[in-house]
Amino acid sequence: MNYRLLWRKTVNNIMLALTGVCALVTVAILFFILGYLVWNGGRDINWAFLTQLPKPVGETGGGMANAIVGSAKLLLVAALVGIPVGFIGGVYLSEFGGSAFPAVVRYTADLLNGVPSIVMGIFAYTVVVLPMHHFSALAGGLALGVMLIPIVLRTTEEFLRAVPQSLREGALALGANKWRAISSVVIPAAFRGIATGMLLSLARVAGETAPLLFTSFGNRFWSHGFNEATSSLPVMIYTYAISAYEDWHRQAWAAGLVLLALVLVANIGARVILARRQSPARG
Amino acid sequence: MGGSATRTVMAPVPQPDKAGEAVPATKPGGPKIAVRSLNFYYGPRQILFDINLSVAEKKITALIGPSGCGKSTFLRTLNRMYETVPRARAEGELLLDGEEMLGMDVAALRRRVGMVFQKSNPFPKSIFENVAYGLRVNGHEPGKRLADLVEHSLRRAALWDEVKDHLHKSAHALSGGQQQRLCIARGLAVDPEVLLLDEPCSALDPIATAKIEELLFTLKDSCTIVIVTHNMQQAARVAEFTGFFLLGKLIEFNESRVIFKNPSRKETEDYITGRFG
Numbered sequence: 001m002n003y004r005l006l007w008r009k010t011v012n013n014i015m016l017a018l019t020g021v022c023a024l025v026t027v028a029i030l031f032f033i034l035g036y037l038v039w040n041g042g043r044d045i046n047w048a049f050l051t052q053l054p055k056p057v058g059e060t061g062g063g064m065a066n067a068i069v070g071s072a073k074l075l076l077v078a079a080l081v082g083i084p085v086g087f088i089g090g091v092y093l094s095e096f097g098g099s100a101f102p103a104v105v106r107y108t109a110d111l112l113n114g115v116p117s118i119v120m121g122i123f124a125y126t127v128v129v130l131p132m133h134h135f136s137a138l139a140g141g142l143a144l145g146v147m148l149i150p151i152v153l154r155t156t157e158e159f160l161r162a163v164p165q166s167l168r169e170g171a172l173a174l175g176a177n178k179w180r181a182i183s184s185v186v187i188p189a190a191f192r193g194i195a196t197g198m199l200l201s202l203a204r205v206a207g208e209t210a211p212l213l214f215t216s217f218g219n220r221f222w223s224h225g226f227n228e229a230t231s232s233l234p235v236m237i238y239t240y241a242i243s244a245y246e247d248w249h250r251q252a253w254a255a256g257l258v259l260l261a262l263v264l265v266a267n268i269g270a271r272v273i274l275a276r277r278q279s280p281a282r283g
Numbered sequence: 284m285g286g287s288a289t290r291t292v293m294a295p296v297p298q299p300d301k302a303g304e305a306v307p308a309t310k311p312g313g314p315k316i317a318v319r320s321l322n323f324y325y326g327p328r329q330i331l332f333d334i335n336l337s338v339a340e341k342k343i344t345a346l347i348g349p350s351g352c353g354k355s356t357f358l359r360t361l362n363r364m365y366e367t368v369p370r371a372r373a374e375g376e377l378l379l380d381g382e383e384m385l386g387m388d389v390a391a392l393r394r395r396v397g398m399v400f401q402k403s404n405p406f407p408k409s410i411f412e413n414v415a416y417g418l419r420v421n422g423h424e425p426g427k428r429l430a431d432l433v434e435h436s437l438r439r440a441a442l443w444d445e446v447k448d449h450l451h452k453s454a455h456a457l458s459g460g461q462q463q464r465l466c467i468a469r470g471l472a473v474d475p476e477v478l479l480l481d482e483p484c485s486a487l488d489p490i491a492t493a494k495i496e497e498l499l500f501t502l503k504d505s506c507t508i509v510i511v512t513h514n515m516q517q518a519a520r521v522a523e524f525t526g527f528f529l530l531g532k533l534i535e536f537n538e539s540r541v542i543f544k545n546p547s548r549k550e551t552e553d554y555i556t557g558r559f560g
Contacts, residue, residue, distance in 0.1 A: 098369075166404035169364060170466070174417035174473060175394035184416070189407045 037260060041253030049254055054220050060247050064255050066222050067236040070137065071259075073223075074216055074232055075202055077141020082148025083198055089149070090156025090194075095182050106154070113150040120147050121211035129215060135229035140216025144205045151204065155197030159190040196270040203266035207259060209234035233259045313381055315340040315477060315507045316361060321375035323356060325368065330356050332531045334375070338477070338524075343499060343508045345522030345539065347515055349554065352528040354511045355401075358479050361509065362396040363389050379477070394421060397475035401482040403462035405454035405469075410437075410446050413454045413465055417473040432472060439505075440468035441498050460491025467498065471506075478502065480510040484517065496521050515555060519543045527551045 048063050055062030089109075093102045124143035129135055163186050171181035187194075216230040218239060223230040233255050240252035314337035323331035331353045338344050346354040359365045360373050363384065377384040384392055394417075405413050414433045415423075423429050433450075437443040442464045446457070454465055463483055470478055480499075484492040499508060499521050512518050518525050519539055526536040527550070535542060535551045546552045 164404070165367075166400055166402055167406060169367060169398075169400065170404040170406065170469075171416070171420075172367065173362060173364060173393055173398040173400075174420055174469065175390045176416075176420045177390050180420055184420075185406050 034260065037253060037257040041250065041255070041257040044250045044254035045257060049251070050258075053222070057245065062251075064231075064233070064236055064251065064258075066219065067231040067233045067255065068258065070216070070219070070223060070231040071206060071233045073137050073226065073230060074141045074144055074212070075206055077137060077226060078144035078148055078205060079198075079202060081142055081145025082201075083152055086149045086152025087156050087194070087198075090153045091160065091182065091187070093153065093157040094160035095178075095186065106157075109150040109153050112146075113154075116210075117143075117147060117208050118210035118213075120144075121213060121215055124211065124215045132227075134227075135215060135217035137216050137223060137226040137228070137230035140212045140230060140232065141226070143211035143215050144208060147205050147208065147211065148201050151201040152198055155201070156190075156194050159193035159197065160186060162193070163189045192273055192276075196274045199266050199270040199273075203263045203270075206263055206266075207234055209238050213238075314338055315380065316509075317376070317378040317381075318360075319376035319378070321357075321360065321373060321377065323353070323360060323365070323374070324372045326370040330531050331360075334533050336526060336533055336536055338507060338509055340507050341503055341505070342523040343503050343510060343521050344524045344526065345518035346509065346511045346526045346528060347513070347518050347554075348528035348534075350513075353531040354526075354528040355481055357528065357533075358398075358481055358509060358511050361477070361479055362393050362398050364393075364398060394473050395475055396477040396479060397470035397473065398479045399463070399466050399470055399481065399483050401485055403459065403466050403486070405457070405462050405465050408454060409451045410454050410457070410465060411450040414468050414472050417469060421473055436468045436472040437465075439471050439502065440464045441494065441501070442468055458491075460487050460494060463487060463491070463495060464498065467495070471502075475506065477507045477509065480508065482511050482513060485513060492517070515543070527554060529554070 048061060050063060050068065051065050052061070052063035053066055054064065089105070093105060097105070120143045123146065124139045128139035128142055132139075167185050167189060168181055171185040172178070176184070212232050212235050216232055216235070218235050219229045219231040237252045237255045237259070240248040240255065243249070316338035318334055318336045318338075321331055321334040322329060323334075334357060346357065348354045356365065360377060361384075363373075365371045365373065366389065373385065379387075379392070379395065406416060408416070411430075411433055414436050415425075415429055418429055418432055419425075423432070434443060434447075437446060442461060445461060446465075449456075454462065457465060463486075467478075467480075467483070484495055487495070496517065499510070502508060510518075510522065522539045524537065525539040525542040527534045527542065527546075527548075529550050535546060535548045537547075541547075542551060543555060546555060
C-alpha cells in the first residue's frame with residue numbers, strides 16, 4: 001500500500017519536473033542564442049557599424065548601414081503589398097463571406113502560409129526580376145509581402161471574429177449600414193489586436209533570407225530608390241558568414257545581433273500594445 | 284407624433300380567435316405598429332405562427348412567455364434585426380404607421396425603431412462617443428449641437444448627472460446598470476418613434492432595474508415602447524398592454540390588468556400563476 005503511494009508520488013514528481021524542464025529548455029534556447037550573439041557580435045557593434053558602408057575586402061572596419069536601411073525598405077514594400085490585401089481580405093472573411101467561399105479562402109491562405117520561403121523568392125524572381133532584367137528592392141519586397149498576406153489575413157479575421165456580435169447589432173440597431181458598423185465599431189474594437197498581428201508578421205518576415213537571395217540580391221553600396229539591387233541584413237549575414245575573412249565573420253555576428261534586437265523590440269512592442277487594456281477612449 | 288390628439292387608450296384591434304377576447308377597436312390614426320399574420324422561420328424551422336398584434340402609440344407593451352417561446356424573435360422582427368442571421372425569413376404584414384416595414388430601407392427603419400439589448404453593449408469608445416454614434420451615422424456634424432443632443436439624450440436616460448464630469452472616459456468603466464442606461468441614451472439620441480427593449484434588466488440588480496423602469500415611465504410620453512421581459516411583476520408594473528407568447532404563438536394579448544387579473548386563456552393563467560415556464 002505504502003509502496004504504491006510512494007510510486008505514484010514519484011511518478012507525479014518526475015512528470016512535473018519533466019514538463020518544467022521542457023518549458024525551461026525553450027526559454028533557455030532563446031537566452032543562449034541571445035547570449036551567444038552578444039558574446040560574439042557585441043564588441044563589433046559600434047557607431048561605425050551602424051552608420052558606415054562595408055569596407056573593401058582586406059580593409060578592416062566599415063559597417064552595414066546600407067543593409068539596415070535596405071531591410072527597412074524591403075519591409076516597407078512588403079507592408080504595402082501584404083497588409084492591405086491581408087487586412088481587407090480578413091475583413092471579408094470575418095464579416096461578409098457566406099460559408100463556402102471563405103472556407104476555400106481560409107484553406108488556401110493556410111497553404112500559402114506553408115509555401116517554403118525560397119519558393120516565394122522564385123515566384124518574385126519570375127514575375128519581377130526576369131521581366132525587369134535586374135534585381136530590385138521591389139522584387140524582394142514583393143516576395144516578403146506575399147508571405148505577409150496569409151498571416152495578416154488570418155490574424156485580422158481572428159481578431160474581428162472575437163468582437164462580440166452584440167456590438168455589430170448595437171451599431172446596426174442605430175441605423176448604421178453594415179460597412180459603417182464594421183468600419184466604425186467592429187474594426188476599432190479589434191484594432192489593437194490586428195495591429196499587433198501586423199507588427200509580429202513584419203518581424204517574422206524581417207529575418208527571411210531565402211526569398212531575398214535572388215530578388216533584392218545584395219549591394220555593397222547604397223541602393224537608390226526601389227529599383228536597384230538592395231542589401232539586407234539577413235542576406236548580409238549569409239554572405240559574411242560563409243566568407244573566408246575573420247573580420248567578416250565578426251560582422252556577421254554583429255549583424256545577427258542587430259537583426260534579433262530589432263525583431264525582439266517589435267515583439268515586445270506588440271505585446272505592450274496588446275497588454276494595454278481599454279485605456280480611456282479618445283473622442 | 285400627434286399623440287396628444289388621441290389621449291384615449293389606444294387598444295389593440297380585435298383578434299377574436301387568435302388572442303382571446305376582442306378588445307375595443309383602435310382609435311383613428313391606427314396603431315403605431317400593426318402585425319398581421321406574421322410567420323417566421325429560421326431555415327426550415329418555423330419559430331412564429333400567425334402572429335396578429337397591434338402596438339399602441341406612446342404606450343408600453345410588454346411581451347412575456349417562457350424561454351424559447353419566440354418573444355425575442357418577435358421583437359427582432361420589429362426592426363428587422365433578425366436579418367443578421369442567415370436564412371432567417373419573415374412572412375406577413377408588418378406595418379409601421381401603416382407603412383410596410385419589410386419593404387423599407389432597413390437602415391431608415393432602424394432609425395425610427397430603436398433597440399436596447401439584453402446584455403448592455405456599449406461600444407469600446409467614450410461615453411460621449413457612444414451616444415453620439417447614432418447621430419454621426421445619421422450625418423450630424425460635430426459641434427455644439429451634437430454636444431447638446433448628447434446631453435439631452437443622457438438626461439432623458441437619467442444618466443447625465445452621473446456621467447457629466449467624465450464624458451470622455453471609456454463607457455466600459457460604468458457599472459452594469461449605467462451601461463444599460465447608456466445604451467438606452469444611445470438609442471434615444473436618434474429620437475426613435477419606437478424603442479424595443481429585449482429583457483433590458485435581466486442582468487441588473489433590483490436597484491438598477493427600478494431605475495430603468497422609472498425611466499421607461501418618463502419615456503412613454505415621447506416614444507412607443509415594446510419590452511420583452513421574463514419578469515411578470517415588471518410587465519405588470521410598467522406595461523399598459525401585455526402579450527403572452529407560448530411555443531411561437533401569441534396566446535393572449537390585452538390590457539395588462541386583464542392579462543394579470545383575469546386572463547381568458549388557461550395557458551396564460553397557468554404561466555402567470557407559475558404553474559409552468
